[in-house]
Amino acid sequence: MKRIIAQMxxxxxxxxxxxxxxxxxxxxxxxxLVMYGNAISFSVxxxxxxxxxxxxxxxxxxxxxxxxxxxxxxxxxxxGGLGKDEALAAEVVRAVITIPPHFESDLMxxxxxxxxxxxxxxxxxxxxxxxxxxxxxxxxxxxxxxxNPTAIRPAVSAEMRLxxxxxRETYKYIGPGTIAVVLALFxxxxxxxxxxxxxxxxxxxxxxxxxxxxxxFLLGKTLAFFVLALAEFVLVVSSGMLLFGLRFVGDPSPFLxxxxxxxxxxxxxxxxxxxxxxxxxxxxxxVSMVCFLxxxxxxxxxxxxxxxxxxIRWVAYVVPAQYFIEITRDAFVRGGGWSxxxxxxxxxTGLGIFFLFTAWRKMxxxxxxx
Amino acid sequence: MKNLIHKIRGLRVFVLFxxxxxxxxxxxxxIAALILPPTxxxxxxxxxxxxxxxxLRLGVVDDSRxxxxxxxxxxxxxxxxxxxxxYFASPTVLGQELSAGKLDxxxxxxxxxxxxxxxxxxxxxxxxxxxxxxxxxxxASGYAQRIINSFNQQFFKSxxxxxxxxxxxxxxxxxxxxxxxxxxxxxFILTGVLGILLILNGTLVAAGAMVKEKEVGTVEQxxxxxxxxxxxxxxxxxxxxxxxxxxxxLALGVGWLVFDVPLHGSxxxxxxxxxxxxxxxxxxxxxxxxxxxxxQQAQLLSFFVNPPLAMIxxxxxxxxxxxxxxxAFTWINPVRHFSTVARGILLKGAxxxxxxxxxxxxxxxxxxxxxxxxxxxxxxLG
Numbered sequence: 001m002k003r004i005i006a007q008m009x010x011x012x013x014x015x016x017x018x019x020x021x022x023x024x025x026x027x028x029x030x031x032x033l034v035m036y037g038n039a040i041s042f043s044v045x046x047x048x049x050x051x052x053x054x055x056x057x058x059x060x061x062x063x064x065x066x067x068x069x070x071x072x073x074x075x076x077x078x079x080g081g082l083g084k085d086e087a088l089a090a091e092v093v094r095a096v097i098t099i100p101p102h103f104e105s106d107l108m109x110x111x112x113x114x115x116x117x118x119x120x121x122x123x124x125x126x127x128x129x130x131x132x133x134x135x136x137x138x139x140x141x142x143x144x145x146x147x148n149p150t151a152i153r154p155a156v157s158a159e160m161r162l163x164x165x166x167x168r169e170t171y172k173y174i175g176p177g178t179i180a181v182v183l184a185l186f187x188x189x190x191x192x193x194x195x196x197x198x199x200x201x202x203x204x205x206x207x208x209x210x211x212x213x214x215x216x217f218l219l220g221k222t223l224a225f226f227v228l229a230l231a232e233f234v235l236v237v238s239s240g241m242l243l244f245g246l247r248f249v250g251d252p253s254p255f256l257x258x259x260x261x262x263x264x265x266x267x268x269x270x271x272x273x274x275x276x277x278x279x280x281x282x283x284x285x286x287v288s289m290v291c292f293l294x295x296x297x298x299x300x301x302x303x304x305x306x307x308x309x310x311x312i313r314w315v316a317y318v319v320p321a322q323y324f325i326e327i328t329r330d331a332f333v334r335g336g337g338w339s340x341x342x343x344x345x346x347x348x349t350g351l352g353i354f355f356l357f358t359a360w361r362k363m364x365x366x367x368x369x370x
Numbered sequence: 371m372k373n374l375i376h377k378i379r380g381l382r383v384f385v386l387f388x389x390x391x392x393x394x395x396x397x398x399x400x401i402a403a404l405i406l407p408p409t410x411x412x413x414x415x416x417x418x419x420x421x422x423x424x425x426l427r428l429g430v431v432d433d434s435r436x437x438x439x440x441x442x443x444x445x446x447x448x449x450x451x452x453x454x455x456x457y458f459a460s461p462t463v464l465g466q467e468l469s470a471g472k473l474d475x476x477x478x479x480x481x482x483x484x485x486x487x488x489x490x491x492x493x494x495x496x497x498x499x500x501x502x503x504x505x506x507x508x509x510a511s512g513y514a515q516r517i518i519n520s521f522n523q524q525f526f527k528s529x530x531x532x533x534x535x536x537x538x539x540x541x542x543x544x545x546x547x548x549x550x551x552x553x554x555x556x557x558f559i560l561t562g563v564l565g566i567l568l569i570l571n572g573t574l575v576a577a578g579a580m581v582k583e584k585e586v587g588t589v590e591q592x593x594x595x596x597x598x599x600x601x602x603x604x605x606x607x608x609x610x611x612x613x614x615x616x617x618x619x620l621a622l623g624v625g626w627l628v629f630d631v632p633l634h635g636s637x638x639x640x641x642x643x644x645x646x647x648x649x650x651x652x653x654x655x656x657x658x659x660x661x662x663x664x665x666q667q668a669q670l671l672s673f674f675v676n677p678p679l680a681m682i683x684x685x686x687x688x689x690x691x692x693x694x695x696x697x698a699f700t701w702i703n704p705v706r707h708f709s710t711v712a713r714g715i716l717l718k719g720a721x722x723x724x725x726x727x728x729x730x731x732x733x734x735x736x737x738x739x740x741x742x743x744x745x746x747x748x749x750x751l752g
Contacts, residue, residue, distance in 0.1 A: 020670055028673060039681040042421070042505040044690035088548060089720040090727075091710050094690070107541060114544045121547035122713050124555040125421040125505065126688045131545045132512045138543040155525040156442060156493050158477075158518050160511055162501035163468060170691075173504045193666070280666040281578075285407075288673075293411065297418035304506060307420040312413075326471060333502050336469040 003212050007220025008227070011194065015228060025190055025228055029182045029236050036178040037244055040302060041170040044126055046074040049095040050087060057104035059145075063115065066141045067097070072133045088120050095119045095130060107145075164333050175244030176328035177301040180262070182236055184295035184321045187229035187263060188270030189287045194221060195274020196283040214363040218275075222267050222356065229263040249335030258327040258345050265320045265352035266291070272359040295321035323347045382597045386605030394579075394613060403575065408567050408617050412624045415563045416556040419686060423509045426474040427455040429464045436484030438493065445521045446477070451513045461496075468500055475499045475510065549717045556629040561716055562685030564621045565647055565708035570676050572614050572651020573658065577668035579610060580659035580747065599748040607656070607740065611648050618644040625716075634719030643711045643725075646732040650704045653739025660746045685709045704735045 015021055051067065053060050067073050073095075078087050084096045098116040100106075106113040117134045121127035165172045198204040207217055237259075240246060248255070270287060277283045295301070298308065299321040305313060316322050323344035330336045378384055394400050428446060432439050446452045455473060458464040464476045478496040487493040497514055501507035550557050583592065592602050618641055625631035654675065655668075662668035681687075682696055683705035689697055700706045707728040714720035714728075722729065 020667065024670060024673065031674075032677060035678060035681050038693050038696050040687050041691035042688060043508075044688050047690045086720075086724050089714055089718040090724045091713075113541050115541070117543050117545045119545060119547055121550040121553055122561075122717050123558045123688055124550055124553035125558075126690070127547055127550070128421075128509060128553055129505075131547070132509070134543045134545055135512075138541060142541050154492055154518075154522045155487060156438075156495060156518055156522060158495050158497040158514065160514070161496065161498045162507055162511065163498055165501040165504060165507070168501055168504040168508055170504050173502055280664075281669060284666055284669045289407070289410075293414065297414050303419060303421050304503065306425065307422050308418050312417050329502055330471070334469050334471065334500075336471065340470040 003216045004220045004223065007212065007217060008224040011221055011224035012227065014194070015190070015224070021190060021193075025186055025232055026235060029186055029232055030239055032182050032185075033178055033236060033240055033243065036181065037171065037175055037240075040174045040178075042125055042129070043168070043170055044129065045071050047072055047095070047126075047130065048076045048093045049073050049097060050078055050084065050093045051075055052084070052096065052098045054101045055099050055103035059104035059107060060099045062145070063099060063103075063141055066137055066144075070133060070137055072130070084118070088118065091120070093120075094126070164335075171244040172246070172333050173329075174302075175240060175246050176332045177299075177325045178244075179236055179240045180321050180324040180328050181295050181299070181301055183229070183233060183263065183324075184266055185288070185291050186232060187225055188266045188273065188291050189284065190228065191221065191225040191267045191270030192274035192277075192283045192287045193280055194225070195271055196277060196280045199274075199278030200280050208367070214360055214365075218271060218356065218359055218363065222264070222271055225267045225270065226264060229267055233259060233263055246332045248331055249333060250331075251337055252331060254338050254341045254345070255327060255331035258324065258331075258341055258348065261345060261348045261352060262320060262324040262327070265348045265355065268352045268355035268359070269320070272355040272362075275359040275362045294319045298322070299325050301325055317347075318351065320348055320351055383601045383605050386597060386601060387609055390605055390609040394609060400575070404571075404613060404617065405620065408571060408620055409624060411567060412560060412563060412621055413628060415559050415686070416625075416629050419555060419559045421505060421509075421555055423451055423506055423513060425453045426451060426506075426510055427472070428452040429456050429458055429467055429473040429476040430454055431458045431461050431464050431476070431478045433481040434479040434483035436479075438484045438487055439479045439495075442479075442495070442518075442521060443477070445517055446514075449513065449517050451510065451517075464498075468498065471500070473500065474506075475514070549713075554629070557631050557717060558713075559686055560621070560625045560629055560631055561712040562683070562705075562709045564618070564625075564644075564712055565705040566680045566683070566685050567621065568614070568617060568644055568647040568708070569651035569654070569679060569705060570672075571617060572610075572648045573655040573672055573676060574669065575614060576607070576610055576652040576655030577659045577662070577672065578655075578665055579606060580656050581662055581665050581668050584659070585664055600744070603656075603744045603747060607649075607652055607744070610652055611645060614648045614652070615641065615645050617648075631716060633716055635715035635721060639722055639725075640712065640715045643708060643715075643729060643732060646729070646736045647704060647708045649736035650732070650739050653736065653741075653743045655743075656747055657739070657743035660743065660750055679703060679705055683709065704732055707731045707735075 015025070049067075051064055053064065064075070068075055076093060078084070078092070082090070082092065087093045088096060096118045098118070100113065100115070103113050103115075115138065117131075119127050119130050119134070162168060198207065212220075269291070273287050273290070274283055277286055294315065298305070298312070298316040298319050300316075301321070305316055305322065308316070327341045327344050330340050334340065430443060432443070443454060447454055452475065456467070458467070461478050464473070464478065467473045468476055476498045478498070480494065480496075483493050483495060499507050499511055499514070547553060622631075622633075626633070658668045658671045658675070662671060682692070682699045683703045684700055685705050689700055689706070692700070710728045711725050711732070714725050
């Protein structure tokens with residue numbers, strides 16, 4: 001035990017002497033937090049559109065006013081010489097709306113009128129959302145102008161309730177996930193680097209000849225980076241709560257316990273990676289690939305995991321962030337409590353122990369590989 | 371002509387260029403770094419960032435147990451967006467499952483659901499949706515509304531015999547989805563990630579190559595040759611760019627084979643834009659190298675540069691959803707301009723006459739970055 005503590009203290013001293021490491025551990029996570037929290041959103045506003053009004057009537061102007069009133073769209077005029085198609089291709093506008101001639105007279109006579117919406121669907125998700133807005137705006141225009149001729153009472157109507165996030169705020173979705181993703185990168189990266197450095201600088205030989213055992217050595221390292229991760233956690237969670245306006249919904253204890261296990265799991269992965277790869281540059285590549293890319297892509301951070309083809313989805317089961325993201329969402333948005341997060345906590349514990357055990361298996365003989 | 375070739379081959383730059391080419395060709399790790407990570411990343415990004423709203427898990431509480439409720443459930447199932455997962459005895463249990471994240475949506479039929487209809491009133495049903503994922507929830511609630519609307523139309527057609535031909539409302543919005551009618555998000559992601567890859571790979575590989583000379587100490591040897599500093603740097607940068615630009619073909623191949631990304635414009639133009647992007651990356655990498663003593667230090671430094679380049683670009687997320695200050699930043703990001711060019715050429719069939727502003731900006735970026743970093747590096751050499 002004493003040797004574990006000593007190893008940990010030595011490690012912490014070493015960390016705080018390296019300014020780049022400290023910046024990586026404490027400053028970069030905050031930068032990423034702000035960036036992810038703001039850059040990852042799909043609720044578009046002020047989308048530039050061009051309206052071609054071929055009718056120029058009071059009714060067509062009312063329709064335009066209805067579009068202008070929505071926060072989604074911003075009506076622009078095309079710069080000189082630019083046609084509709086070119087404007088769409090050059091991304092000057094995202095949509096072009098054409099109001100046909102005789103728009104007003106058609107509506108007055110009860111004939112069908114069609115407004116054409118050309119939407120740039122390069123960004124499929126945004127296009128899908130814009131299509132929804134187009135339909136909604138048109139429908140509410142009809143309602144306001146009494147254009148529903150046969151006021152049939154519908155057979156069925158649904159009372160729509162959006163649970164947990166009634167305002168559909170992106171912060172509530174991306175915010176908690178960002179905390180998990182940011183924490184997934186730096187603690188394991190630094191832990192892996194510290195391990196790989198011992199190999200690269202051959203200081204590992206000193207460890208081999210000392211009386212410390214592989215178990216104590218690994219636990220000491222893990223503990224040191226766990227302390228660092230804890231500091232990062234406090235920093236990231238408090239600024240995340242401030243930045244995204246997140247509050248605990250219900251009992252925070254599952255979140256706190258889950259976080260401790262998650263941090264342990266991440267650091268253990270780093271220690272394992274550093275034990276397996278003895279070159280610092282390669283370690284950075286490996287850890288950033290696994291921790292950064294996979295936590296970002298295969299964790300359900302941005303889009304639901306169920307959309308990923310099953311061949312790739314199985315990889316997600318060993319990505320710790322997947323479990324912790326669900327725990328954070330539960331803590332800050334859903335409030336399902338212990339019963340909802342318990343499976344995730346078990347999975348994280350299992351993964352952490354597996355990572356550390358693998359590192360120990362690799363190191364336990366404390367022999368130089370020849 | 372022969373004379374000219376002879377002259378070029380005699381140039382010191384060319385000799386150095388050959389040396390660099392041979393050196394990188396022998397470096398297996400370098401070749402692997404050129405091929406493996408981009409392929410894996412393209413495939414992962416293309417498959418993982420999929421916003422489709424299909425097969426949402428629907429829980430049902432049917433206290434009505436009527437033909438009408440069963441018909442509506444069938445309509446939800448038939449849409450493909452929802453899939454009934456479980457029937458529950460009470461709304462409370464359904465609520466608990468929803469809180470635990472085991473359901474995405476729930477539909478609750480009151481006991482008098484069918485009777486309301488028989489009395490000629492509108493039958494009311496409650497539809498609850500887990501809105502934690504704001505984007506999915508928005509799309510899903512739209513789908514649910516559409517399912518109910520078309521259910522109503524069908525219902526009237528069959529029951530009341532009311533003639534409803536296609537147009538139930540006199541005014542409708544006819545939406546045409548241009549360039550990507552199948553709404554495949556992978557096309558959007560691939561064309562964005564391509565730029566990210568070119569710059570990121572350029573940064574890392576160039577930083578690696580530059581730092582390596584410093585680390586191994588061969589800089590001294592190069593300095594002792596009669597070659598001038600600019601010759602050394604040019605001979606280093608050009609082969610890097612040529613090799614890295616091969617990733618453009620790789621990415622296009624993956625996009626075409628795996629995701630059916632179309633090509634509507636000029637391949638040559640795309641390649642040129644790609645080379646500019648790589649140049650910007652190489653410039654950035656060289657710049658990082660001047661600050662670093664070792665490869666891992668350059669790599670760690672790149673964590674301060676690369677994530678912002680990738681995220682604040684509109685490459686994977688819509689720019690219009692970012693706060694204003696961030697939208698302003700995208701203009702000085704080469705990735706943004708490259709995404710516009712790649713999407714223009716691949717998906718929209720746009721030519722140079724439309725894309726020249728973006729190409730121009732890319733060019734300016736590439737030259738400023740390369741020039742500035744090369745000068746910095748040369749200073750260090752001296």
